[in-house]
Amino acid sequence: MIGRSLLLACIALSASSAGAQTLTLDPHLDLPKSAAAPDWNGLHDATSQFDLERARSGGLNAAAIALFVPQGTRDAASLAKAEAELRVHDAAIHAIADRNPGLAALALSPADVRAIAASGRFAVIESLLNTWPLGDDLDAFDKWYARGVRIVGFVHAGHNQFADSSRPALALGDGPTLNGGLSALGKRAVARLNDLGILIDVSQLSDAAFDQVLQLSRAPVIATHSDVRAIVGNSRNLTDAQLDALKANGGVIAINAFSAYLRPRSAQTLDGVAALQREFGLGKDGGAPLSASRQAEYDRRYHDIVGREPKATVGELVDAVDYAVRRIGVDHVALSSDFNHGGGVEGWNNVAELGSVTAELRRRGYSAADIDKLWSGNVLRVWQKAIDARRS
Numbered sequence: 001m002i003g004r005s006l007l008l009a010c011i012a013l014s015a016s017s018a019g020a021q022t023l024t025l026d027p028h029l030d031l032p033k034s035a036a037a038p039d040w041n042g043l044h045d046a047t048s049q050f051d052l053e054r055a056r057s058g059g060l061n062a063a064a065i066a067l068f069v070p071q072g073t074r075d076a077a078s079l080a081k082a083e084a085e086l087r088v089h090d091a092a093i094h095a096i097a098d099r100n101p102g103l104a105a106l107a108l109s110p111a112d113v114r115a116i117a118a119s120g121r122f123a124v125i126e127s128l129l130n131t132w133p134l135g136d137d138l139d140a141f142d143k144w145y146a147r148g149v150r151i152v153g154f155v156h157a158g159h160n161q162f163a164d165s166s167r168p169a170l171a172l173g174d175g176p177t178l179n180g181g182l183s184a185l186g187k188r189a190v191a192r193l194n195d196l197g198i199l200i201d202v203s204q205l206s207d208a209a210f211d212q213v214l215q216l217s218r219a220p221v222i223a224t225h226s227d228v229r230a231i232v233g234n235s236r237n238l239t240d241a242q243l244d245a246l247k248a249n250g251g252v253i254a255i256n257a258f259s260a261y262l263r264p265r266s267a268q269t270l271d272g273v274a275a276l277q278r279e280f281g282l283g284k285d286g287g288a289p290l291s292a293s294r295q296a297e298y299d300r301r302y303h304d305i306v307g308r309e310p311k312a313t314v315g316e317l318v319d320a321v322d323y324a325v326r327r328i329g330v331d332h333v334a335l336s337s338d339f340n341h342g343g344g345v346e347g348w349n350n351v352a353e354l355g356s357v358t359a360e361l362r363r364r365g366y367s368a369a370d371i372d373k374l375w376s377g378n379v380l381r382v383w384q385k386a387i388d389a390r391r392s
Contacts, residue, residue, distance in 0.1 A: 022368070023117050024354060025376035026253045027232055028064040028127070028224035030204070030296035030340040035092040042096035043103070049339035051097065052103050054352035055122055062113050062225065062376070063351075064151050064343075065093050066106040067144075069133050071158030071169050073289075082133035090126070090147060097124045106148055109387060110380040124273030127151035127201065127224070132160035136185060138192050145196045151224065152193055152375035153201030154186060154209070162186035164206035164236040166336070170282040171298055173289035181208030182216075190216045197385045202226075202251075203238050207235075220250035220382040225336045225343075226260035237261050240327060248330040250385060252378045255320045257345045262320055272305040310344035310363070314347035318360045321374065330370050333377050 030049035034040060048061070067087045072078045079098040097104045107113045109121040116123040126148045132155075134140040139235030141152070149160060154162045159178035163186045168174035179186065190213055193200050200221045202210050208368050213221060223246065229237035238246070238253060247255055255261075281287050315336075324333045335357060336341045339350065347356040361371050 002386055005290060009225075010323060014379040022358075022372050023114065023380075024059055024336050025113065025123075025125075025379055026351075027125075027222065027379050028066060028129075028256070028336040028338055029063050029343070029351075030066045030068060030338070031089055031092055032340045036088060040092055040095060041099035043100055046294050047346060049337070049350040051351070051363055052100060054350055056103075056186055058350075058352035058354040060122070060351045060354050061117040061392055062107065063129040064125040064128045065096070066127050066280070067093060067149065068129045068156065068341075070311075071130060071132055071156055071160060071172065073166075073172065074132070074135075074161060079133060079135050086133050093124065093126050094148070096122075108150060110147060110384045113376075113380060125150055126154070127301045129153045129201070130156040130160070130205070131162050131189070132158075136161060138185070138188060141189065141192050141196060141198070145198060149198065149225050151199045151201050151222070153203055153205075153224065154182075155204045163209040164187055166204055166206050168284075170277065170284075170287065171280075171290045173287060173297045175285055177206065179209070181206060182212045182350060187212070187216060190202070194218050194386075194389055195391045197234075199386040199388040202246075203256075204236065207239070207242070210238075211245070214245050214251075214379050217249070219386040220252070222244070222251055222379065222382050223253045224336075225256040225258070225338045227256050228260065228323050231320055231323060232261050232264050233263055241322060243332075249334045250382065252332050252334050252382050253324055253328075254334040254379065255317065255324060255333075257312075257337045257339075257343045257348055259265075259312040259345060259354075259358065260306065260342075261311065262316045263309075264344065265306070265309055269306060269309055273302065276301055277306065295372050311349075312345045314356050314360050317348065319362060321361070322364065330366075330373055331378060333374060 006374055029050055032045060034045055034047045042052055044053050069082045079145050097106045104122040104124055107114045107116055107125050113123040121316050128149045155165040157167040158166050158172055159174050164177050164179050200217055201224045202221050203223045203226045204215055227237045229239045
């Protein structure tokens, strides 16, 4: 257990890095690969962009940590393997709090986040990204809610039985669409998540699925890790019309520190990716699924090509914040890192560097009240609205 003096130091560090009394919350980061180790506890991990020690030094008070398994095929064996992986990752997320009780605790509500942060501890929020491992079982949402999941995003890279992705999994044979947006199962899932008071995450969804979620949800939603398509024309980013719809819904976009969605890729990189896709017989209209070994080779070579791109900067991150704020207002914008899954920009490449983002916001003229909203207030508000809309 840590003593009272260290607890007070934690609070002081948070205040000094992000501005007095600012509660800082990252609504989307991932576990590192090292979290699969049985003794991992998240306290100190040099291989990760997140650990409790650097979160404390950087002034990060809370984060939604993704319970995530990448997209695969929907055969029984693959789903069973994915479900087992989910349980391992869930145990790792809980271990951050369970194995460091003086430093962290699981948060099940905005009130929990505030209370945990006020105690000098780190608030762990569990989110679920990619509902493919759940099969066709809507009751699985109730089970994961009981375990602590409070934010759910339907897809990652690849269509699944609930919804279409903004990034079809070409290596799995995906075409432009599988469900025409949400499937019938996905539409029922929106209602189930509303009933549970789970906050729906619209990041990664296809444009059609995004529109349908907003039409169906009776609660505000969040895009936990998305950027602006007017700046970078990538399908993962939100259009101006989607930003407007998000505002009308009462929701929030968390501008994401992911370089490829903040700074356009060079012609050389785009040409290299296109050549690689042709070599592997992959096209925007789909194709034959690749074998597991060919998928691994494609992924390795793809990431080698895109990894040569220079990283975006904190300034470019805040450029995207500026755009979204001008378009839909500061009440509908937040910040997220996507650490451990490709996130990180020059100046904010791990949780210890959070202060550089706050400094840039201040330099641009954002008030203390605005910064509070961007770092946590807006996320906590929409989360509470989702809870308020549930059916008892």
